Amino acid sequence: MxxxxxxxxxxxxxxxxxxxxxxxxxxxxxxxxxxxxxxxxxxxxxxxKRGLRVLNNEKSQLIAVVINYHKEFKDSILGDPFYGKIIGFIEEYVQKQGYYLMLYSTKDIEEIFQMVAGWDVDGVIAISFSRHNCEKIYQLIKKPIVSIDAYGNAAKDSHLVNIGLDDESGGYQMVKYLLECGYEHIKVCAGRDNGVDHLRYVGAQRAMQECAAEGQKLQFVALGMNYEKRKASYDWLVQRRLPGTALFFLSDMYALEAIRFCADKKVAVPQQIGVAGYDDISYAQYSTPRLTTIKQDVQKKAQKAVEILLKWIEEGEEYPQREVELSVTLVKRKSVERD
Missing domain, CATH: 1.10.260.40 (lambda repressor-like DNA-binding domains)
Structure with a gap:
């Protein structure tokens, strides 16, 4: 060299x-x-050499992407299509602008605080964090931070910019559609009633209030945060199902797991039970039957996060908006279509 x-x-x-x-x-x-x-x-x-940039008090050109995940993964977090896709797009956009990406994921929030405080990063993209913990990262490093899908209430003096979805609308759209399909028993299923899943459930409840006919009911089911608990939940849902039941999973991965579970148990989808998801990951259109879901634009979410963060880094001015909300759309496929 x-x-x-x-x-x-x-x-x-x-x-x-x-x-x-x-x-x-x-x-x-x-x-x-x-x-x-x-x-x-x-x-x-x-x-x-990168070390010389730091010694010369220049920007490090490093962007930290940190993930505070809560559920357990069979392989690794990048095996989840949502995380794999959004991190891939973030890396692509960061690289095009001459920056480098550092990825760190853990359940332990204290480890993330130590990591970002110990490295000379120019900015942080935080995925699946509470707003409170994002604000704590900002206070630790005093560097630009943009979150994706942050949850919780924002502080009045918050420095955080969050890129999220109109999650309540997504929950509303799906439950309204399931009611129109004639389902009488709709079960909203998620690991737990928390974060963005809670907003999706709020939208589902609003759809019931506005659109449900007599006899149509809604119930939230907490699946648990690991596969063994989810498997037990799928078994309970299938065994206890009533005629006209639809399962609305707030994650496509859970919906696809449930479709496979139903196939193993010889329970036909959608003839005996409807299954819907949320996210429209790439696998959703390849399942049998193909999955009805709520589509979010993961590429746009990543692009917006990088765009706002780098502008803040390079111009030194905070983004004027604290909340950027992207729209979602209903994708109708075969998994809830009733004869």
Missing amino acids: ATIKEIAEKAGVSTTTVSNVIHGKTKKVSPATIQKIEALIKEVGYVQ
Whole structure:
């Protein structure tokens, strides 16, 4: 790998002049010399050592993406299509702007606090955090922070910008549709009634209040936060089902697990029980039957988070909005269609 000294020798200038051009300190350097040095830098493939940027009090070009997950994963968090997809898009947009991504995920919030405080990052994207803990990260590092799907109440003096969904509308749209399909018993299913899932359940309740006919009922079912508990819940839901029952899972992954469970138990979907999901992950259109769900634009969510964070980093001004809410849409497929 080429060094500053080698570039200086080829350009016939001092190493100080080359260093000044690399760091943008070009007031005393002629345009011709700048052009010559920049051409040599490109020609030899010079890469500045990251440690030198920190010593020179420059930006580290590092963006931390931290995930405070709560459910248990069979393989790893990146095996979940939602997290894998959104992290992939974040990395793509960060890289295009000349930044680097550092990923850290854990259930232990204190470990995340220690990580962000211990690294010289320019900003943080926090996924699945409470607003309170996002604000604590900001207070620890005093650097820009954008959250995705933050939950809880925002403080009046919050510095946090959150990218979320109109989750209540999603819950409303799905339950309204299930009622129109003639389902009498709708069970809203999630790991627990918390965070964005709670907002989706609030929308479901509103749809019942506004659209339900006599005899149509809604119930929330807490599935548990690991597969064994969810499996026991699926068994209970299938065994105790009544005619005209639909299961509305607030995650496509849970809905797909339930469809597989029903197939194993010889329970036909949707003929004997309807199944719907939320997110419209890529697998939703490949299940048998294909999954009716609420679609969110994960790519737009990632793009917006990176766009706001980098503008804040580079311009030094906080984004004027504290809440950016993206729309969701109902995707009708075969898993709830009744004959």
